[in-house]
Structure formats: structure tokens, C-alpha cells
Amino acid sequence: MIKIAMCQLLIEGGEPIRNFNRAKEFIIEASKKKANLIIFPECSDFGWTHPSYKKAKTIPGKYSFYFQELAKKNKIDICIGLTEKLNNNFFNSAIYINKKGLILSHYRKINLLNEEANAYYEPGSKLEVFDSEFAKIGISICADNYSKSSIISHLLSRMGADIIISPSSWTVNADNNDQNPYNQKWSSTMKEVTAIYNNTFIAVTSIGYIVGGPVEGRKMIGCSLAYKNGKQLIELNNNEVSSELKIINITVNKNKIKKCGTELSNNISINI
Amino acid sequence: MSKNKICPICISDYTFPNFIIKKNICNYCIIYNEINKLFPISQKNKKEALIIKKRNKNSKYDVIVGISGGRDSTYLMYYAKKILKLRVLAIHFNDGFSNPVAGENMSRVTKTLKVDFKIYTSDWKLSKDIKISFLKACVPDIETGTDIGIASALYAACYNYNVKDILIGQSFRTEGISPLLWNFLDGKYVETIQKKFGNVDFPDFNPSKICFNLTPIKIAYYALIKGIKVHHPFYYIKYNKPEISKFIIKKLKWKPLGAHYYDDLYQPLMFDWYKRKFNIDRRKFNYSALIRDKQLSRNDALKKIKKNYIKNNEELLNLSLKRLGISRVFYEKLINNKIKNTFMNFKTSYDILRKIKFLIKFLCRINIIPPITYYKYFKL
Numbered sequence: 001m002i003k004i005a006m007c008q009l010l011i012e013g014g015e016p017i018r019n020f021n022r023a024k025e026f027i028i029e030a031s032k033k034k035a036n037l038i039i040f041p042e043c044s045d046f047g048w049t050h051p052s053y054k055k056a057k058t059i060p061g062k063y064s065f066y067f068q069e070l071a072k073k074n075k076i077d078i079c080i081g082l083t084e085k086l087n088n089n090f091f092n093s094a095i096y097i098n099k100k101g102l103i104l105s106h107y108r109k110i111n112l113l114n115e116e117a118n119a120y121y122e123p124g125s126k127l128e129v130f131d132s133e134f135a136k137i138g139i140s141i142c143a144d145n146y147s148k149s150s151i152i153s154h155l156l157s158r159m160g161a162d163i164i165i166s167p168s169s170w171t172v173n174a175d176n177n178d179q180n181p182y183n184q185k186w187s188s189t190m191k192e193v194t195a196i197y198n199n200t201f202i203a204v205t206s207i208g209y210i211v212g213g214p215v216e217g218r219k220m221i222g223c224s225l226a227y228k229n230g231k232q233l234i235e236l237n238n239n240e241v242s243s244e245l246k247i248i249n250i251t252v253n254k255n256k257i258k259k260c261g262t263e264l265s266n267n268i269s270i271n272i
Numbered sequence: 273m274s275k276n277k278i279c280p281i282c283i284s285d286y287t288f289p290n291f292i293i294k295k296n297i298c299n300y301c302i303i304y305n306e307i308n309k310l311f312p313i314s315q316k317n318k319k320e321a322l323i324i325k326k327r328n329k330n331s332k333y334d335v336i337v338g339i340s341g342g343r344d345s346t347y348l349m350y351y352a353k354k355i356l357k358l359r360v361l362a363i364h365f366n367d368g369f370s371n372p373v374a375g376e377n378m379s380r381v382t383k384t385l386k387v388d389f390k391i392y393t394s395d396w397k398l399s400k401d402i403k404i405s406f407l408k409a410c411v412p413d414i415e416t417g418t419d420i421g422i423a424s425a426l427y428a429a430c431y432n433y434n435v436k437d438i439l440i441g442q443s444f445r446t447e448g449i450s451p452l453l454w455n456f457l458d459g460k461y462v463e464t465i466q467k468k469f470g471n472v473d474f475p476d477f478n479p480s481k482i483c484f485n486l487t488p489i490k491i492a493y494y495a496l497i498k499g500i501k502v503h504h505p506f507y508y509i510k511y512n513k514p515e516i517s518k519f520i521i522k523k524l525k526w527k528p529l530g531a532h533y534y535d536d537l538y539q540p541l542m543f544d545w546y547k548r549k550f551n552i553d554r555r556k557f558n559y560s561a562l563i564r565d566k567q568l569s570r571n572d573a574l575k576k577i578k579k580n581y582i583k584n585n586e587e588l589l590n591l592s593l594k595r596l597g598i599s600r601v602f603y604e605k606l607i608n609n610k611i612k613n614t615f616m617n618f619k620t621s622y623d624i625l626r627k628i629k630f631l632i633k634f635l636c637r638i639n640i641i642p643p644i645t646y647y648k649y650f651k652l
Contacts, residue, residue, distance in 0.1 A: 014595075174395060217395065219393055239379060241341075241366060241391065242375035242376040242380075
């Protein structure tokens with residue numbers, strides 16, 4: 001049994017220190033509650049597509065060190081989305097840090113939205129799964145899970161991921177007060193993939209108002225999701241003003257892939 | 273007027289508009305005494321709650337309570353639900369400057385009290401542009417757009433949920449009355465400033481949505497056609513701020529925000545703007561109210577006024593500027609230019625309101641509009 005803390009963090013655009021201070025409190029809380037892993041949203045430093053992204057650090061670098069120290073100190077694995085600077089390029093990245101403070105995986109988002117691809121980030125160039133202490137894990141980020149981009153999660157699953165973790169920043173219009181705000185935009189891939197591969201898919205999104213950049217004025221309202229074996233495990237609260245931490249218990253399926261080889265492709269409904 | 277003039281009872285002074293001392297009492301204390309007699313501590317809230325229940329018997333909720341995550345609105349929610357036994361819908365207006373700690377308070381307390389909670393989110397581009405327009409207009413009351421936005425969100429919620437009563441967590445006893453020239457609330461004023469200095473247009477009026485140009489005609493629609501009333505329960509109860517804080521910390525796990533009004537991250541910028549551009553310290557009318565209500569000694573108030581208002585003021589001021597997308601240099605130019613306007617320099621509803629001031633007095637008395645409006649608009 002793995003205890004995973006889903007932290008849909010309130011992210012203030014352009015305010016990495018304030019965002020990190022909040023994240024730190026949740027890391028401590030999750031650790032006290034004996035969670036093995038805590039997951040944070042996409043771009044937990046500057047906020048997704050905030051114009052201040054050029055202040056991003058390298059990975060490894062100042063910001064990843066901050067979380068590496070916290071992981072070590074609090075004896076908890078951390079997966080967090082960070083903006084990454086590499087020479088003159090920027091990436092929408094996520095890292096997985098183990099409880100010893102080592103970065104086990106570093107992923108760069110591939111399916112960038114037009115808004116971010118045109119002016120902000122470069123696409124990533126690799127997919128990987130890796131062994132954490134308790135499961136084989138793959139990372140995808142937010143729009144990587146669009147139904148037309150679900151090939152990414154299919155590939156991670158075929159590469160053996162027991163758990164797919166997806167730091168995200170799902171947004172809606174400011175006047176969206178729907179009970180079902182995303183209308184299966186995110187859940188369809190999670191449901192489909194976990195049904196085929198009998199694995200777990202956890203997407204943690206952010207909270208707050210987007211106060212700059214190409215999608216300025218949209219809001220992030222949580223409703224983070226976890227799926228297992230094609231069924232929804234949990235949906236966190238719809239909220240736009242405060243963070244939420246929820247701990248879920250996951251059992252990793254053994255022999256999870258029932259089929260193998262090209263037979264699996266028959267179940268993939270993606271249309272590229 | 274002498275720059276040494278300060279009321280011997282409160283700490284109102286020469287910086288207040290139309291400030292006069294006669295027979296060792298200032299005109300602000302005199303107005304307070306008048307209002308205090310009009311709204312004595314009483315059991316009125318419980319009687320009013322019965323009427324409110326009847327008026328809303330066919331709706332899911334009895335009242336709309338505006339909340340910010342600060343002390344006053346948090347206690348109001350508790351008071352409405354637990355003491356008055358009303359079915360409460362809590363409404364928060366989000367314009368992108370909510371303090372995250374206040375956000376946590378709202379989520380936690382509504383959950384604890386089992387109160388339904390809805391957020392009305394402003395059009396960020398418009399609300400941001402209105403804030404910038406007010407800075408460019410060089411008037412003191414740069415938060416008018418937000419204040420009108422809050423009022424309109426509460427009216428819109430009433431319209432959407434078919435509720436006829438709004439509770440507001442303010443009291444003249446503990447907050448005082450800000451002089452009209454420092455804080456003029458009028459949708460027409462917002463409209464004029466935005467048309468002159470802004471770049472984003474207002475949407476057409478839709479009573480179910482936030483409206484920043486909430487003119488008296490539009491308020492009349494909500495108040496007279498829809499029959500929505502505004503109540504101030506704190507006018508009728510003893511409200512001791514430190515005791516209330518202790519109570520809600522213990523009972524509701526409320527977290528203090530660090531300073532009064534600090535539910536809004538824009539406050540440090542406002543404080544700086546008032547202080548440096550207009551030599552206005554808004555704490556003076558807050559502390560004066562607490563002195564009159566015997567919650568603060570005059571000596572302590574004079575000591576407090578010399579201290580900083582909010583920790584990390586500079587950091588939060590810069591946060592606001594960054595969020596508005598304006599530079600510090602631009603802001604300092606506005607602070608240091610010689611233009612010092614008030615609402616009187618712009619087209620507003622004030623002239624019309626003056627012509628119907630006795631109607632306003634009547635509407636105040638029957639809670640159609642906030643009861644101290646008449647005093648604020650026509651007596652100070």
C-alpha cells in the first residue's frame with residue numbers, strides 16, 4: 001500500500017517564493033501523515049505561462065535543490081512541476097525526487113498548447129519510466145493527456161508504468177461555475193488508459209487566478225483526479241481560492257498488463 | 273486650518289475632510305453619537321431574522337452573506353447560521369487579489385459550518401484595468417471598483433438564488449465611517465473613470481453577473497423591483513474585535529491575517545497610496561471608532577498609528593504592481609505628480625443623490641440601502 005498525497009496548490013503567478021512556502025507546509029503535513037509521495041501541479045514556481053517564466057532556474061538548480069532538501073528532511077518523495085531554464089531555452093518540466101533527495105526522473109512536457117509553444121517553452125524529447133521505491137512510475141504533464149495526445153500515456157503504460165503522475169494546470173473561463181467544469185476533457189484519457197493497462201493515473205492540478213500571459217483571466221479550480229483500472233478513485237474539490245491536500249492509498253497491481261504486443265494497439269482509440 | 277488640530281476624544285484630525293472641533297468634540301464624533309442613538313444595541317437581529325425567514329421561505333437560502341476570509345465576515349457567517357438560525361449562502365467576490373490565507377479560512381469555515389459557498393469571479397482584464405484607471409485618475413479611493421464589484425456580486429447572487437436579503441459584516445462602531453471624499457462608492461464614478469482612463473469596456477448589464485458600473489438605477493432594480501434588502505447585524509450587537517478573534521480561532525480554526533482588511537492583497541498598495549499621495553492614514557477613522565466604542569484607549573491608538581500597518585508592506589506592494597503589470601517607476605510618477613483629484617472632479621451620481629437625499633434617508637431606515645449611507649453622503 002502506498003500513501004500518495006495529492007496537493008492541488010494555490011499558485012500565484014510570478015511568485016515562486018510565496019508558492020514554495022505554501023508547498024513546504026504541505027510537504028511537512030503530508031510527511032506527518034506518513035505519505036510516501038506528494039504530487040504538486042505543473043509550473044508550481046511561476047504559474048503556467050506567467051510572463052515571469054524567464055526567471056526560471058536550471059534543473060538541477062536553485063529551485064530543484066530546495067525541494068530535494070525538503071524531500072530529504074521530511075523523508076518523502078516529491079513530484080513537482082517546475083519551469084526549467086537551459087541556456088536560452090525554457091521547458092515546462094516536472095521532476096521526481098526520492099526521499100533521499102535524489103532526482104530520479106526529469107520530464108519535459110511534449111504536447112505544448114499553442115499559447116505556450118509559440119512564446120514560452122520548448123517541447124521535451126524523451127519519455128521514460130523509472131523505478132521508485134514502491135512502483136514503476138511515468139510522468140506526463142497536463143495537455144500531454146488530451147485525448148488526441150493520449151499516445152503519451154499509452155506509451156508510458158506500455159513501458160511498464162504502474163502509476164502515471166501528471167502535474168497539471170487545468171484552466172476554465174472566469175465565469176465557469178459548472179458542476180462538471182471539464183466535461184471529461186481530462187478524465188477520458190485517464191479512464192481509457194487505466195482500463196486497458198490496469199494501472200493508476202493521478203493528475204494534480206492547481207488553484208488560482210491566471211494574472212498574466214496569453215491565458216490571463218482564466219482560472220484554475222482544482223478538481224484533481226485519480227483513476228485506477230478504469231475507475232475514478234477520487235476527485236478533489238472545485239475551489240479557486242485555497243489549496244487542498246488529500247491523501248489516497250494505492251495498491252500497485254501485479255501483472256497488470258493482461259495483453260501484450262501489438263494486440264494492445266487494437267484498444268487504442270486515439271486519432272492523430 | 274491648524275495642523276495641530278486633533279479631536280480630544282478620538283484621533284480624527286485636520287487631515288479629515290470638513291474636520292471641525294466645537295466644544296471639545298469633533299464633527300465625526302457628533303455624527304457617531306447620532307448614529308449610535310439610531311442603532312442601539314438591541315434584540316433587533318432576532319426579530320429581523322424571523323422576517324427574513326418568511327421573506328425567503330420559498331427559496332433554498334434565507335440570506336446571502338458576503339465573505340472575505342477576514343474576521344468580521346467569518347463571524348457574521350457563524351452568527352447568521354448558529355445564532356440567527358438562518359439558511360446561509362456564503363458568497364465571495366474574487367478579483368485576483370484575495371489573500372491565500374483568507375482563501376483557506378473561507379474554505380475551512382464554510383466546511384465547518386456546513387454553509388454552501390459560491391465564488392463570483394470578476395473578469396480579470398476588466399477589474400485589473402479599472403484598478404489601473406483609478407491610479408491614473410489620481411483619486412484616493414482606488415478600491416472603488418472592487419467595492420462595487422463586491423456589492424454587485426451579492427446582488428447577483430440574490431438574483432440567481434432568488435434570495436431577498438443580504439447580510440454585511442460591517443459596523444460603524446468598530447470601523448468608523450470613512451469620509452466621503454476618501455471613499456465614494458458609485459458605479460457611475462467607476463464608469464466615468466474607466467471610460468476616461470481605461471482600455472477595457474464594460475459588458476452589457478446582466479443582473480445575474482458582476483457589474484462594475486452598478487449605477488443607482490441598477491441598484492434600484494435589485495432593491496425596488498426585486499425587493500432585495502441589505503442588513504447590518506453588527507449594528508445591534510456588542511462586537512469586541514479581540515474577543516471575536518479569539519472566539520473564531522478556537523471555534524472555527526480561523527487564521528488571523530496579520531492586519532485589518534488584509535483579506536485583500538491590494539491593501540498595502542492602497543495604504544501606501546493614501547499615505548504618500550494624499551497624507552491620509554485610514555487607520556485614524558478605524559481607531560477612532562474603537563476609541564469611541566471603548567475597545568482601544570486614545571493613547572494606545574496614538575502609539576499604534578506610529579507603527580507600520582502591515583508586515584512585508586514593500587513586498588506586497590510590489591506584488592500588486594507586478595500583478596497589475598505596471599512598473600514601480602510608473603507608480604512613483606503617479607504618487608509624486610501634483611494631481612490630487614477626488615470624485616468631485618468627475619461625473620458621478622452625487623448630484624442626483626443630493627436631489628433625492630430625503631428619499632435616501634428613508635431607504636436607509638428601511639434597510640433598502642446601507643443605513644449609514646445618508647450620514648456618510650450628506651452629513652460629513
